[in-house]
Amino acid sequence: MKTKANDLRYLNPSLGLSDVPEKATALGKEKMVRRKGSGPATAKCPSCGTVHSRAVLEEQLYVCPECKHHLQMPSHARIAMLADEGTFIELDHSLVSVDPLEFADLRSYRARLQEARRETGVREAVTTGFCKIGGQRAVLVVFDFAFLGGTMGSVVGEKIAHAFEEATERGIPLVSVAASGGARVQEGMFSLMQMAKVAAAASVHDRHGLAFISILTDPTFGGVTASFASLGDILIAEPGAQIGFVGPRVIEQTTGIAPPKDSHKAETLLQAGLIDLVIKRTDLTSVIAYLIGHLAKNKSMDAAAEGLPPNVKRQRLPAWQKVGLARHVGRPSARYYIARMASRFLELHGDRWSADDPAIVGGLAQVNGQTLIMIGHDRGGTPEEKAATHDGKAYPEGYRKSLRLMRLASKFRIPVVTLVDCPNAQASYESEHRGIAHALARNLATMANLPTPIVSVIIGEGGSGGALALGVADRVLMLENAIYSVISPEGAAAILYRDAGRAETVSEMMKLTAQDLHALGIIDTVVPEPEGGAHLDPAATADALRSHVLAALRIFDNVPTNQLLDARYKKYRHIGQGGKFWREKVRSGLSDVFGLLAYAVSRMEKSNGKKAQVGETTPRIRPEKARTSTPSTKRAVHD
Numbered sequence: 001m002k003t004k005a006n007d008l009r010y011l012n013p014s015l016g017l018s019d020v021p022e023k024a025t026a027l028g029k030e031k032m033v034r035r036k037g038s039g040p041a042t043a044k045c046p047s048c049g050t051v052h053s054r055a056v057l058e059e060q061l062y063v064c065p066e067c068k069h070h071l072q073m074p075s076h077a078r079i080a081m082l083a084d085e086g087t088f089i090e091l092d093h094s095l096v097s098v099d100p101l102e103f104a105d106l107r108s109y110r111a112r113l114q115e116a117r118r119e120t121g122v123r124e125a126v127t128t129g130f131c132k133i134g135g136q137r138a139v140l141v142v143f144d145f146a147f148l149g150g151t152m153g154s155v156v157g158e159k160i161a162h163a164f165e166e167a168t169e170r171g172i173p174l175v176s177v178a179a180s181g182g183a184r185v186q187e188g189m190f191s192l193m194q195m196a197k198v199a200a201a202a203s204v205h206d207r208h209g210l211a212f213i214s215i216l217t218d219p220t221f222g223g224v225t226a227s228f229a230s231l232g233d234i235l236i237a238e239p240g241a242q243i244g245f246v247g248p249r250v251i252e253q254t255t256g257i258a259p260p261k262d263s264h265k266a267e268t269l270l271q272a273g274l275i276d277l278v279i280k281r282t283d284l285t286s287v288i289a290y291l292i293g294h295l296a297k298n299k300s301m302d303a304a305a306e307g308l309p310p311n312v313k314r315q316r317l318p319a320w321q322k323v324g325l326a327r328h329v330g331r332p333s334a335r336y337y338i339a340r341m342a343s344r345f346l347e348l349h350g351d352r353w354s355a356d357d358p359a360i361v362g363g364l365a366q367v368n369g370q371t372l373i374m375i376g377h378d379r380g381g382t383p384e385e386k387a388a389t390h391d392g393k394a395y396p397e398g399y400r401k402s403l404r405l406m407r408l409a410s411k412f413r414i415p416v417v418t419l420v421d422c423p424n425a426q427a428s429y430e431s432e433h434r435g436i437a438h439a440l441a442r443n444l445a446t447m448a449n450l451p452t453p454i455v456s457v458i459i460g461e462g463g464s465g466g467a468l469a470l471g472v473a474d475r476v477l478m479l480e481n482a483i484y485s486v487i488s489p490e491g492a493a494a495i496l497y498r499d500a501g502r503a504e505t506v507s508e509m510m511k512l513t514a515q516d517l518h519a520l521g522i523i524d525t526v527v528p529e530p531e532g533g534a535h536l537d538p539a540a541t542a543d544a545l546r547s548h549v550l551a552a553l554r555i556f557d558n559v560p561t562n563q564l565l566d567a568r569y570k571k572y573r574h575i576g577q578g579g580k581f582w583r584e585k586v587r588s589g590l591s592d593v594f595g596l597l598a599y600a601v602s603r604m605e606k607s608n609g610k611k612a613q614v615g616e617t618t619p620r621i622r623p624e625k626a627r628t629s630t631p632s633t634k635r636a637v638h639d
């Protein structure tokens with residue numbers, strides 16, 4: 001699988017790689033920072049115009065002390081920032097570009113390369129190597145925009161592909177920091193082909209279930225954005241960074257229309273659902289360390305055991321009263337539960353397609369030492385929050401975000417916990433037009449086959465397909481005063497009686513309470529709430545929920561994936577065929593049948609005036625026995 005740079009060079013000399021023997025070089029932090037020839041002595045902040053000395057910028061991680069603008073950062077400073085001190089060992093240090101096409105525009109490519117080396121102190125636009133980040137092994141790929149605009153020629157592509165191969169072979173994550181104008185024109189089609197090469201190397205690394213964290217810095221464009229840099233499990237941008245495929249200036253030149261201001265800004269991309277996070281440079285190292293520490297396979301449950309809270313038997317409340325409690329304005333939201341249950345939560349954003357729907361919150365959580373992907377409908381607390389999250393009525397992009405997070409979980413076999421709380425999925429023209437039905441269906445199918453344990457909790461109002469699209473799970477829990485139904489009671493009353501005012505009557509018939517659904521076999525566990533409802537003691541509710549979720553997850557720890565998926569399939573295949581409710585139904589149904597049979601037999605006896613044979617045998621069949629020994633009867637009841 002591994003392709004040594006040396007071998008490639010031997011096989012294809014036209015790649016434009018020099019034949020200087022390569023040698024790994026260990027570079028300490030001090031040495032990296034104070035490397036000679038690393039640019040001019042001062043630099044002007046492009047945002048506020050203040051001129052800073054290089055010493056100040058090194059000290060401030062190239063963040064302007066005046067206006068906090070994130071300046072472009074030389075690769076050596078970036079490595080010194082990210083890698084644990086003294087751990088960086090450079091790969092392919094001696095690999096340098098030659099001039100495969102003998103290209104010359106105003107000046108020769110060779111002359112430009114020499115000048116770039118002299119000015120930047122690095123030998124190519126990318127530096128790669130092994131290091132530790134927060135004590136964890138990783139391969140690091142760092143661009144230097146000052147070197148020919150960070151363009152990707154053959155050597156850059158080669159070094160990146162080789163870095164991925166080294167990471168794959170060692171089973172370790174790769175972290176890349178991009179800053180690039182795109183392909184290197186002076187290398188023609190050799191340059192374009194690097195996109196395919198690095199994307200292929202990244203996909204092999206991905207296939208091995210290894211983490212790839214991609215950092216996009218100012219600026220990242222063209223063939224780098226449109227290849228490996230967009231393929232990270234997690235995409236992080238620095239504040240204010242310009243990112244895209246084609247830059248705004250080129251768009252204006254090509255189309256004659258200037259794109260909106262900030263069209264390519266990191267913050268705009270975040271809103272557009274294209275990246276996970278915008279992170280300040282000062283926080284970047286700790287976030288990367290957290291991510292590579294948790295996006296790893298073979299992590300079994302190491303959460304501390306928690307005793308389950310006592311299950312207090314309470315007087316059953318009428319369904320309509322529970323509807324009121326489930327919708328109570330003070331009822332804790334998914335965001336509250338996540339914050340209370342997790343010791344650390346890194347929210348991830350976007351569907352990587354079109355938008356970041358605030359009605360769905362999701363990310364990487366640590367709960368009692370256990371790594372989880374937690375996803376929930378977010379209905380907000382205050383009126384402003386409720387407006388922003390459109391009361392949890394998620395658009396297709398919200399469900400697509402949840403799907404993306406579930407796939408991230410499955411890659412690393414991280415258990416998924418979903419918190420369901422929405423009256424319904426978004427019902428609007430926009431939602432239809434963007435494919436809400438498709439998004440819901442895709443979630444159901446993906447959750448049915450997701451090769452990692454899923455625990456779902458109905459925390460408030462579980463309404464229809466929008467709720468179920470986060471609710472297909474190995475274990476379904478439900479808070480005591482939550483409700484879960486195919487339609488709202490008002491909607492049902494409007495359909496059945498043409499009178500939404502009869503919702504209270506209908507709610508009782510709908511069997512939408514946790515207790516009813518438990519009896520029906522639709523949910524597995526009722527999680528008790530404080531007396532009077534979750535809103536009276538949100539913290540206690542969240543603590544009880546944490547204990548129940550961890551207990552449910554523990555059941556599936558170390559269960560082989562095929563067994564897990566088989567059991568999940570059977571659970572949904574046979575839903576409604578177990579539970580107290582159906583046993584009662586079968587019993588009463590059979591009594592009716594035998595009653596009718598007995599009546600028919602007596603009629604026959606009367607009319608025939610003699611004993612019918614069936615009359616001798618029928619009374620001997622006991623309903624109880626028939627229920628357990630006649631699969632066809634059992635089946636018929638549920639069809």
Ligand SMILES: [Zn+2]
Nearest residue numbers: 045048064067
């Ligand atoms: Zn500034």
